[in-house]
Structures are given as C-alpha cells and as structure tokens.
Amino acid sequence: MTEFAESAESNLEPRLPVYDAIRRRRDVRAEFTGKPIAENVLERILGAGHSAPSVGNTQPWDFVVVRDPATLHSFADHVADARLRFAQSLPEERKKTFDAIKIEGIRESGMGVVVTYDRGRGGQHILGRHTIDDTGLFSVVLAIQNLWLAAVAENVGIGWVSFYDESYLTELLKIPEPVRPIAWLCVGDVAEFQQVPDLERFGWRGRRPLADAIHFEKF
Ligand SMILES: Cc1cc2nc3c(=O)[nH]c(=O)nc-3n(C[C@H](O)[C@H](O)[C@H](O)COP(=O)(O)O)c2cc1C
Numbered sequence: 001m002t003e004f005a006e007s008a009e010s011n012l013e014p015r016l017p018v019y020d021a022i023r024r025r026r027d028v029r030a031e032f033t034g035k036p037i038a039e040n041v042l043e044r045i046l047g048a049g050h051s052a053p054s055v056g057n058t059q060p061w062d063f064v065v066v067r068d069p070a071t072l073h074s075f076a077d078h079v080a081d082a083r084l085r086f087a088q089s090l091p092e093e094r095k096k097t098f099d100a101i102k103i104e105g106i107r108e109s110g111m112g113v114v115v116t117y118d119r120g121r122g123g124q125h126i127l128g129r130h131t132i133d134d135t136g137l138f139s140v141v142l143a144i145q146n147l148w149l150a151a152v153a154e155n156v157g158i159g160w161v162s163f164y165d166e167s168y169l170t171e172l173l174k175i176p177e178p179v180r181p182i183a184w185l186c187v188g189d190v191a192e193f194q195q196v197p198d199l200e201r202f203g204w205r206g207r208r209p210l211a212d213a214i215h216f217e218k219f
Helices: 016-026 039-050 069-088 092-099 134-152 166-172
Strands: 061-066 112-117 156-161 180-189
Touching: 016 069, 016 134, 039 061, 039 134, 061 069, 061 134, 069 092, 069 134, 069 166, 134 156, 134 180, 166 180
Parallel strands: none
Antiparallel strands: 061 112, 112 180, 156 180
16 A cells, blocks of 8 residues: 555545556456545546547547446346356356356446547537548547546455347446546445456456567557
C-alpha cells in the first residue's frame, strides 16, 4: 500500500506512476471485499473515464451505476446461464480448465458500472468517424481503460463482464435506442490485486511475448 499517497477516503487524488498502474491493473473477480467505496472515489474514477479522448470529441459514453441488489442478482443469474452455454460449447479438456475459472464478481463487488455507447451523440457529421465507423466504439473503450487505470490508483478493482446478451442488459437497465451497453464493470474495494492474470494462473491462456506483437515496416 505504500505506493498510495492518499487513502481511498481522502478528498485528494492518490498518486501512482502510470507504469505502476498499468503493471498493477488486473481484471478482478474473486478479490472483492464487499466494502462500499466512497462516493468521491467513484466520482474520480468516472471522471477519469470521462477524460478519455473521443472521435470528433463526441464523448459518446455514459456510465450507469447499479447498486440495487435485485438488479445485481438478476444480472448475475443471467450471466450464470451464459457461462453454462459457453461451458457446454467447449471440448472436454477445455471445459475442465474453464470450470475452475471465476468469470465475474457481480454480487461480491456490490456495484456495477455499465458503460454505454451512444452512436447518435454529436449529430450526423462526426469529425473522423466518416471513414471508420468503429471509432465511436473505440472511444468508449478508451474511457473504460482510463477508468480502469484510475481505479487501480484508488485501490479499487474492476472486473469486465461480457457473458451476457446485449438485449437482456438493454432491457434490464432501460437503455434507450440507439444507445448500446458496451461493458458491465464490477467495481469495488479489493483485498489485493493478483500478480498474474486469472486466465494465466488457471492455464487458460497466457500473455504472448512483446516481441511477437511488434512489427517493423510491414506487418
Ligand atoms: C472486452 C473484454 C471482455 C472481457 N470479458 C470478461 C468476462 O466476461 N469475464 C471475465 O472474467 N473477464 C473478462 N475480461 C477480462 C479478461 O479475461 C482479462 O483482461 C484477461 O484475461 C487479462 O487479464 P488481466 O486483465 O488481469 O491482465 C474481459 C476483458 C475484456 C477487455
């Protein structure tokens, strides 16, 4: 905890060098304590998300904060079904590995933040999106990464859940057309950050070497 200059309850932003935040960041599933996080901490994290770059400066994201236990339970049940469907689609060996992996901490975190994408924001003439429509979506994902790293600095865990049907989540949260939910993020206080990603620890897939990802001049 020595890296954190300020406690989570402080009104001051904690300072954590960016490379340390990048290294420490994990997708959190099992380490949520259930302790509520302070409102000013949540606001700072969402503020970091809201500071992201976006195509044509459209800021096409919104953040839906979900704390109602009934909604958390409904969503967790839906995700459990989606998990089962995925497990049933796997060959036996893969299924065995997958069975040990926790894929969400929806109830344990006590809070979900659903990040949405409004393709309609900014009107028809979006500077920079006329050539690549996906840039709107990319902008939302940058907001997610910003808030994910800020959360690390606040000692708050984030767990991205994508095991759901988009239409289900749209209905559950009454998200209006044409807005799309892009991610359900479990957000909460954590006991610790794992040093090795869960999918690596449980033998699903590790990180490939950086050298394999870098290309010079041509792909
Ligand atoms: C778009 C996206 C969707 C993801 N969906 C899930 C998910 O449904 N459940 C889960 O446990 N992790 C999910 N993750 C987390 C990844 O499994 C995790 O980022 C990856 O294994 C690397 O681990 P790390 O984030 O701890 O470095 C998702 C991550 C991304 C970027």
